[in-house]
Amino acid sequence: MRLVEKRKVRLQARSVxxxxxxxxxxxxxxxxxxxxxxxxxxxxxxxxxxGASGGxxxxxxxxxxxxxxxxxxxxxxxxxxxxxxxxxQNVSQLKLAFSFNTGIPRGHxxxxxxxxxxMYIVTPFPNYVYALDxxxxxxxxxxxxxxxxxxxxxxxxxxxVVNRGLAYDNGRIFLNTLDNHSIALDxxxxxxxxxxxxxxxxxxETITMAPLVVKGKVLVGNSGGEMGVRGKITAxxxxxxxxxxxxxxxxxxxxxxxxxSFKPYYASDKGKDLGVxxxxxxxxxxxxxxxxxWLSYDPELNLVYxxxxxxxxxxxxxxxxxxxxxxxxxxxxxxxxxxxxFYQMSPHDLFDYxxxxxxxxIDMPVGGVKRKVLLRAERNGYVYVMDRATGQVLSATPFxxxxxxxxxxxxxxxxxxxxxxxxHVGIVARDICPSSSGTKDFQPTAFSPxxxxxxxxxxxxxxxxxxxxxxxxxxxxxxGANVKMYAGPGGHRGQFTAWDPVAQKAVWTVNEIFPVxxxxxxxxxNIVFYGTMDGWFxxxxxxxxxxxxxxxxxxxxxxxxxxxxxxxGKQYLAIFxxxxxxxxxxxxxxxxxxxxxxALGFANAMKDLPKYxxxxxTLYVFTLP
Amino acid sequence: xxxxxxxxLASCLLVSALLYGCAMAExxxxxxxxxxxxxxxxxxxxxxxGFENRIASLIARDMSAKVEYTWFAQRRxxxxxxxxxxxxxxxxxxxxxxxxxxxSEPYYRSSYVFVTRHxxxxxxxxxxxxxxxxxxxGVQLVGDDGANTPPVHALDKRGIRGNLKGYMxxxxxxxxxxxxxxxxxxxxxxxxxxxxxxxxxGYFARGQPVKLDVVPVSPQVDLPFMPFVFxxxxxxxxxxxxxRDELDTILRRERPAISAILNEYGIPxxxxxxxxxx
Numbered sequence: 001m002r003l004v005e006k007r008k009v010r011l012q013a014r015s016v017x018x019x020x021x022x023x024x025x026x027x028x029x030x031x032x033x034x035x036x037x038x039x040x041x042x043x044x045x046x047x048x049x050x051g052a053s054g055g056x057x058x059x060x061x062x063x064x065x066x067x068x069x070x071x072x073x074x075x076x077x078x079x080x081x082x083x084x085x086x087x088x089q090n091v092s093q094l095k096l097a098f099s100f101n102t103g104i105p106r107g108h109x110x111x112x113x114x115x116x117x118x119m120y121i122v123t124p125f126p127n128y129v130y131a132l133d134x135x136x137x138x139x140x141x142x143x144x145x146x147x148x149x150x151x152x153x154x155x156x157x158x159x160x161v162v163n164r165g166l167a168y169d170n171g172r173i174f175l176n177t178l179d180n181h182s183i184a185l186d187x188x189x190x191x192x193x194x195x196x197x198x199x200x201x202x203x204x205e206t207i208t209m210a211p212l213v214v215k216g217k218v219l220v221g222n223s224g225g226e227m228g229v230r231g232k233i234t235a236x237x238x239x240x241x242x243x244x245x246x247x248x249x250x251x252x253x254x255x256x257x258x259x260x261s262f263k264p265y266y267a268s269d270k271g272k273d274l275g276v277x278x279x280x281x282x283x284x285x286x287x288x289x290x291x292x293x294w295l296s297y298d299p300e301l302n303l304v305y306x307x308x309x310x311x312x313x314x315x316x317x318x319x320x321x322x323x324x325x326x327x328x329x330x331x332x333x334x335x336x337x338x339x340x341x342f343y344q345m346s347p348h349d350l351f352d353y354x355x356x357x358x359x360x361x362i363d364m365p366v367g368g369v370k371r372k373v374l375l376r377a378e379r380n381g382y383v384y385v386m387d388r389a390t391g392q393v394l395s396a397t398p399f400x401x402x403x404x405x406x407x408x409x410x411x412x413x414x415x416x417x418x419x420x421x422x423x424h425v426g427i428v429a430r431d432i433c434p435s436s437s438g439t440k441d442f443q444p445t446a447f448s449p450x451x452x453x454x455x456x457x458x459x460x461x462x463x464x465x466x467x468x469x470x471x472x473x474x475x476x477x478x479x480g481a482n483v484k485m486y487a488g489p490g491g492h493r494g495q496f497t498a499w500d501p502v503a504q505k506a507v508w509t510v511n512e513i514f515p516v517x518x519x520x521x522x523x524x525x526n527i528v529f530y531g532t533m534d535g536w537f538x539x540x541x542x543x544x545x546x547x548x549x550x551x552x553x554x555x556x557x558x559x560x561x562x563x564x565x566x567x568x569g570k571q572y573l574a575i576f577x578x579x580x581x582x583x584x585x586x587x588x589x590x591x592x593x594x595x596x597x598x599a600l601g602f603a604n605a606m607k608d609l610p611k612y613x614x615x616x617x618t619l620y621v622f623t624l625p
Numbered sequence: 626x627x628x629x630x631x632x633x634l635a636s637c638l639l640v641s642a643l644l645y646g647c648a649m650a651e652x653x654x655x656x657x658x659x660x661x662x663x664x665x666x667x668x669x670x671x672x673x674x675g676f677e678n679r680i681a682s683l684i685a686r687d688m689s690a691k692v693e694y695t696w697f698a699q700r701r702x703x704x705x706x707x708x709x710x711x712x713x714x715x716x717x718x719x720x721x722x723x724x725x726x727x728x729s730e731p732y733y734r735s736s737y738v739f740v741t742r743h744x745x746x747x748x749x750x751x752x753x754x755x756x757x758x759x760x761x762x763g764v765q766l767v768g769d770d771g772a773n774t775p776p777v778h779a780l781d782k783r784g785i786r787g788n789l790k791g792y793m794x795x796x797x798x799x800x801x802x803x804x805x806x807x808x809x810x811x812x813x814x815x816x817x818x819x820x821x822x823x824x825x826x827g828y829f830a831r832g833q834p835v836k837l838d839v840v841p842v843s844p845q846v847d848l849p850f851m852p853f854v855f856x857x858x859x860x861x862x863x864x865x866x867x868x869r870d871e872l873d874t875i876l877r878r879e880r881p882a883i884s885a886i887l888n889e890y891g892i893p894x895x896x897x898x899x900x901x902x903x
Contacts, residue, residue, distance in 0.1 A: 152798075155698040155706070202798035204768070226701075228768045228793040280787045286766065313768030314791065317781045352771070425778050426849050468850060470720040473767045474699045474794040474804065475668040476822045477720045477855040480772030589705050592863075595725065 065524075066565030068114045071165035071210040072444060073562070075297040076361040079446035081563045084525035085571035086624060091527060091539045091549045094622040097572060098139045100132065105615035106588050107558055107580020109442070110165035110210065111519070112619065113173075114564040115187065118142060119574070120173055121619060125154055125161035127177045131190060135567045139621070143190030145175075153179040156201045157208065158226045159582035159599070160589070164294075164442070165210030167218070169238055174218050176207040182220050182236055194241030198222070204229045212295040214304060214334045217244055221291020225309040225354070231289035231326070233306060235337055245337035249289035249308045249325045251275045256325060257332070262339045265391040266413035268322060269342050278321035280314075287319075288312030289326035293356025293442055298372070301389055303331045303340055305374060307355040311348075317424060322347040327355045329376070331391060341391035345378055347414060350422060351404055352436035352600075353379040358444045359388075360454065364502055366394045375501055377445050377456045379438030380415065382408060385501055397504040399497055400439035400460055401489050404432050423465040423481060435463035435485040437515065437582065437602060444560055446520035446528065451542050453507055454499040455528045457516035459583075460488040461605055469597065483601030493605060496520075496530060498545060508545035514609060517583045518575075519560025529573065531557025533584060534612040537575055537620070553577040555616020556609070558584055570623050578617035579609070588615055655690035657681065658714045660707035663696035666802050667828035667890050668718060671696055676824075676890040677717035680732075683882055687875045700795065701769065708862055715872075719860035726860030729872045732883055735823035736841040736895045737776050737853040740811045743836035749818055751843045752779045759788065763807045763819035766791040775853050776820035782847060790816055805829045811837060827891035841895050854895055 065082045073079050086094065102108070106124035113120040119132040119139065126149040131142040154161050157178060167174045172193060173185040180199035185192055198220060199205030204227025212219045217235040225231065231249035236242065247257040252273050264270055271277070276284055289308040296305045311319060311326035328344035345355040360375040366385065374388035381402035385394045396408035405415040421432045440458040447454045463486070468479040487493045494512035499505070514533035521529045526542040533556040539549040556579030563573050580588035585599035586606045596604035659681045661669040669675035673682075673694075685692045695713035697706055704725045707713050721731045741747045749756065757780065765774045780789060792810065796803030808829035811819045819826075820842065830837040845854045859876070861869050876883070887894065 152698065155700050155702060158701065200797075200799075204793070204795060226768045227795065228766060228791070281790055283789075283791060286768075286791060286793060312771075313766050313793070314777070315771040315773045315781075318773060318777055318786060318789065320786060425773075426851065469724075470722040470852075470855065471767075471769065471772065472699075472719055472723060473701070473703075473769065474662065475665055475718060475824065476765055476767065476774065476794045476804075477857075478767045478769070478772055478774045479778070479851065480769055589702070590709065591705065592709075 068112070068562045068564050069168045070113070070212060071111060071167065072294060072296070072358060075214070075299065077294060077296040077358045077444070078360060078362070078449070079444060079520060079560065080448050080522050082524035083563050083565060083571045084523060086523065086527065086563075086573065087525035088527065088541060088548055090624055093624055094549060094551070094573070095625055097621045097623045099621065100130070100139070100619040102128070102578070102617040102619070104128075104617045106578065106617065107160040107162045107584055108576040108578030108617050109162040109559050109581055110576070111560045111562045112574050112576070113166050113168050114562070114574075115168045117567045118187070120166055120168065120187070122163050122166050122175060123617065124163055124578075124580070125149060125157070125178045127163055127175065129166065129173065129175055129185065129190070131187070145185055145190045145192070147175070147177050147181065147183065149177045150179040150201060153201045153206055156204055156224065156227060157206050158224070160580045160585055162208050162581055164208060167211045167213050169213035172238065174211045174213060174238070176209065176211055176220055178206050178208065180205055180207050180222070182207070182211065182218060182241070184218070184238065184241060196236055196241040196243070198234055203227070209292045209294070212297065213238055214297045217334070219295055219304060221306065223290050223292040225288030225290045225312045228286035228313045229290055230285060230287060231291055231308055233291045233337075247332065247337045247339070249275070249291070249330070250279070250284040250287035256339060257337045258339045261333070262341070263390070264341045265343065268347065268412065268414065269324070269344065274322070274324040278324045280319055280321070283314055283319055286313055287323065287326065291356070293354070294358035294444060296359040296361050296374075297334060298361055298388060301372075302334050303388070304334045305329060305331050305359040305361070305388065307357060307359070309354040309356055310352050315425065316348060316350045319348070323349065327353055329355060329359060329374075331388065343386065343391045343393065343413060345384070346380055351432065353438055355379060356442060357440060360445060360447045361388060362447055362449070364452070375447065375454055377440045377454065377458065377499070379434075379440060380405065381434050381439035383454070383499055383501065383504070395504055399456060399499055399506065400458060400495065401433050402439065404434065425468060425479065425481060428464070428466040430464045430466070431462050432465060433462040433488055434459065435461040435605070436483065436600060437461055437485065441517070441582070443517050443558070444519040446522040448522040448526070448542055450524065450526060451522075452500065452502065453542065454501055455520040455522055455542070456497045456499055457518060457520050457530050458495050458497065459515035460490065460493055460495050461485045461515065462488045463601060482597055484596050485601045485605040487605065494532070496540070498528070498542070510540065510545055514556075514606070514612070515583050517558040517581060521561045521563060523563055529561045529575075531559070531561065531575055531577070533558065533579060533609060535577060537561070551622070553616075553620055554618055555579050556584060556587070556613035566623070573622045574619060576617070576619050579613050579615065584609065586610060587613060655688065656693045657685040657688065657690040658693050658695065658712070660695050660697060660703070660713035660716050662699040664798060664803060665699055666804070667824055667892070676886050676892065679886045680883055681715070681717055683879055683886070684872065684875050687879055688871070698798065704860075708860065711862070714861060714865065714868065716860035718857050721856035721858040723860060727863045727865060727869050729859035729861070729869055730876055731856035731858045732876050733887055733892065733894050734854060734856045734896050735893055736845065737774070737820055738823050738826045738893055739840045739842060740808060740819045740821050740826045740830060741817065741838050742811060742814070743838050745817065747818060750840055752776075752783060752847070757783070757785055757818070760817040761788055761790060763790050763792055763810050763816035765794050765807060765821060767794055774822070775851050776842065778851050779847050779853065802829070808833065808837070823893040824890070827893045831891050839893055841893060845895070
């Protein structure tokens with residue numbers, strides 16, 4: 001028996017060696033192509049450069065509305081396009097122009113870009129980039145770029161393996177990968193120009209956010225607050241990929257780039273090394289406060305705005321103090337990264353209220369005086385109107401049902417706590433509103449300078465926080481809160497609200513069965529577009545909220561729509577389906593609806609989602625006949 | 626040239642036949658498909674050096690099966706991406722009250738332990754030891770949105786906060802032993818005492834250059850309900866009841882051998898860990 005075995009082995013070894021050459025060939029032939037690119041067709045390059053759009057005055061100053069060169073349309077993050085060919089009269093005639101399936105059945109949160117008659121899209125992990133030629137019928141692929149993203153990155157990402165988009169600047173496409181690479185590609189050919197590694201999945205870091213390019217610098221933040229990561233933002237030279245500046249969101253002032261020019265408005269943000277002193281011992285080293293959301297830029301003030309994630313990984317009891325600089329918004333000098341001001345939405349965050357939502361920069365009257373403001377529909381349930389030069393909160397008004405706090409004290413800038421709703425391990429706290437997902441999560445708003453309204457896609461969810469639950473990570477048992485989310489007052493889990501920031505009130509609201517986890521787009525013809533998790537792409541009258549058109553797509557929608565002018569002069573609308581993300585984890589993760597605490601309690605609120613939608617990942621582009 | 630090509634073709638065919646033959650032979654042998662972390666000593670690693678690897682082999686031998694691994698870091702989504710995608714059928718260690726899987730009878734019970742340097746003679750046995758107020762204490766962090774290991778809650782309840790230092794249980798996954806840092810910190814004097822899950826403490830304490838004391842914490846449960854002692858069981862898919870029952874039988878039969886493996890790895894155990902057998 002043994003003898004026979006031995007001979008077999010020897011034979012096998014010899015023949016394997018003989019076959020090696022041809023085998024290798026087969027493997028190469030069958031392996032995934034790392035990159036395929038075709039030389040650029042003669043695309044016109046005379047269109048306005050990206051980055052010129054957007055401005056201090058908000059959407060009014062946006063440049064070329066035929067294109068969409070950055071995730072939020074412009075630096076002011078208005079997601080407003082002046083295009084008006086598609087209007088209330090003809091919107092019902094919209095028909096499919098072309099579609100493109102990524103073949104990746106995970107949450108698609110990224111909006112496409114359109115530059116120089118080319119559409120650029122990025123998929124969830126493994127973060128493929130495709131360039132589609134809009135000058136040809138059916139928009140064929142111009143090139144595809146397939147980075148080699150580490151498989152293990154999937155195990156580190158907290159809430160689905162999403163990517164929130166690309167950025168374009170000066171002939172280059174900028175991409176962030178889940179395994180912490182920031183990459184510059186030639187927009188015409190898809191050739192990699194530089195590739196800089198910014199973090200380490202082995203300590204829990206990932207990148208999911210879309211970069212923003214400001215004055216030749218690519219701004220990139222990290223994700224992974226749950227994993228004991230230290231939040232940071234990095235500015236890379238767009239030309240070379242070299243790090244120009246890097247600012248941490250916890251730790252000593254020198255790491256946070258806090259110096260003489262740091263002038264926060266409120267007293268509780270003033271003092272030396274608060275990024276250390278507002279934490280127990282050295283908890284700031286693993287303190288979270290990551291940057292996984294959206295960035296805005298004001299060219300006049302030369303300030304970049306971004307929010308910071310929740311503090312981690314200790315439970316709130318164990319991190320007494322404000323836990324600076326988590327759950328707040330930073331204004332930094334775009335050239336040097338120096339902090340100019342900071343405001344904390346949720347000091348000593350109790351509820352996982354990351355403050356990563358987008359800052360919409362507009363000029364509007366406050367008390368009869370025109371102010372440069374920053375509008376934020378925040379996770380904690382308030383629309384903040386802030387002076388974006390100083391960080392002063394001018395007003396903070398609930399846009400959904402809130403009981404976790406009792407208002408924002410404008411003198412101190414701090415939320416007024418509701419102690420009845422404070423979670424502690426071993427203590428049951430019921431009906432906390434909003435839930436950890438917030439009244440609004442990452443799903444971006446749109447602002448129309450024509451209607452003066454902020455269009456907010458959001459959630460209506462509450463949660464119970466109770467008991468203890470034995471769990472297990474890396475061979476170590478622990479006990480966690482048993483979080484269950486469910487619909488808030490009214491029973492609908494989502495809402496789409498048109499908000500008047502001047503009057504500080506909702507003008508109209510549409511209820512949706514599921515959280516509106518995509519994003520909004522508003523156009524010059526006063527139409528607002530958004531998608532729902534049950535797969536409807538909708539067009540509403542921006543002034544009245546009246547539904548003008550809707551189209552059912554293949555899968556649930558968790559990404560924002562965009563609009564552009566095609567080479568034929570027609571206006572187009574583009575949107576991805578592909579349910580997933582934190583809210584859609586129950587579908588993409590094939591989770592058991594009986595696990596009420598799955599996806600950190602979100603699965604409980606989404607038990608019926610699998611009945612409404614299945615996995616997807618298709619780009620749909622619509623236009624008029 | 627033609628001859629050589631023919632020979633090559635023949636040998637390739639032979640290889641294919643052999644591989645096919647192996648596959649056939651394998652198909653006839655039962656497989657015990659285990660979902661495990663490739664870098665998580667003392668539990669498991671890809672070189673199969675962990676005690677869970679050893680117990681898996683033991684179970685496989687008992688059922689005349691061959692162990693096959695699906696490697697995946699044991700973090701959030703581990704069950705979802707391994708057991709629940711049916712690429713593997715068995716998780717070697719889950720708490721007996723774990724509700725993401727169906728569980729076997731527990732096969733050991735361990736406790737969180739105090740780890741101190743023997744030469745310091747700190748003799749800490751209880752969370753109520755007053756010296757904990759001033760000592761530097763290392764604790765494990767899991768980072769699952771505010772969920773902490775039980776010792777963190779126990780210390781917090783006693784007002785002990787500012788003198789804690791956290792060590793992520795994931796550690797740096799590039800390290801050979803990502804979970805060892807907290808035990809090394811005691812040996813190096815970075816902290817005076819660490820409160821660590823028993824298997825990690827027991828195993829890594831033995832490899833340190835100085836002698837470390839490993840003492841189960843008391844009380845075993847803080848009220849209203851915060852246990853520091855956990856029964857550990859095998860986990861299978863919720864619907865695999867027959868498989869679970871088979872594993873229960875094997876666990877009972879192999880109890881002495883399992884116990885010997887746990888001893889070999891220095892796994893601290895407390896109390897009884899299984900129901901009395903009929």
